[in-house]
Amino acid sequence: VRVLAAIGVEMLLLTNAAGGISRRLRTGDFMVFTDHINFMGASPLRGTVPAGLERFVDLTAVYDAGLRRCLLRAGIKESIPVRQGVYVAVSGPNFETPAEIRAFARLGADAVGMSTVPEAIVARHMGMKVAGLSMLANVAAGVSDRTINHAEVLESATRINADLGIDRKSTRL
Numbered sequence: 202v203r204v205l206a207a208i209g210v211e212m213l214l215l216t217n218a219a220g221g222i223s224r225r226l227r228t229g230d231f232m233v234f235t236d237h238i239n240f241m242g243a244s245p246l247r248g249t250v251p252a253g254l255e256r257f258v259d260l261t262a263v264y265d266a267g268l269r270r271c272l273l274r275a276g277i278k279e280s281i282p283v284r285q286g287v288y289v290a291v292s293g294p295n296f297e298t299p300a301e302i303r304a305f306a307r308l309g310a311d312a313v314g315m316s317t318v319p320e321a322i323v324a325r326h327m328g329m330k331v332a333g334l335s336m337l338a339n340v341a342a343g344v345s346d347r348t349i350n351h352a353e354v355l356e357s358a359t360r361i362n363a364d365l366g367i368d369r370k371s372t373r374l
C-alpha cells in the first residue's frame with residue numbers, strides 16, 4: 202500500500218470475502234464498508250514511523266463517502282445487491298465461535314473477515330481515499346445451523362464470481 206501511494210495512487214478499493222453476521226445479509230451479497238472494528242490485536246502502524254508521516258492517525262472517516270456512493274450506484278446500475286455495513290477484522294486463521302459472532306453483532310458488526318483493515322489503515326496513513334467491499338461468501342458461525350469450512354467458502358466465492366462473469370484469470374466484469 203505504501204508503494205502504491207509512493208507511485209501516485211490516490212484511491213484504493215479493497216475487496217475481500219467475509220462471513221455475514223447481520224441477518225440482513227445473504228450469501229452472495231456485497232457489502233460496502235461504512236466503518237470497521239479492528240479485533241486483529243495489532244496495528245500496522247506499530248514500530249517506526251516512516252519519515253514525514255504522523256504517529257497518530259485519525260480514523261474518523263476511513264471509508265470515503267464519495268467512493269461508497271459510487272459503489273452503491275454501480276450495484277443499482279448492474280442489478281447486483283450491494284448493502285452497507287460495519288466490517289470486523291479478526292486475526293484468524295480459525296473461524297469464529299458462535300459466542301464471538303453474537304458478541305460482534307452486539308458491538309455493531311455486520312460482517313467478519315481476516316483481512317483488509319491493516320491495508321485500510323496504512324492507506325489512510327498515506328492520505329489515500331479508501332473503499333472497502335466484502336463479498337459475503339458464507340453466513341458467520343452460529344447465524345445458521347451450518348458449520349463453516351474453507352473449501353465451502355472458496356467454492357461459494359468462485360460460484361459468486363462466475364455469476365458475475367468474473368473468472369480467476371480476469372478481473373474484468
Ligand code: HPA
Nearest residue numbers: 218219220313314315341
Ligand atoms: N469468518 C472470518 N473470515 C471469513 C469468513 C468468516 O466467516 N468468511 C470468509 N472469511
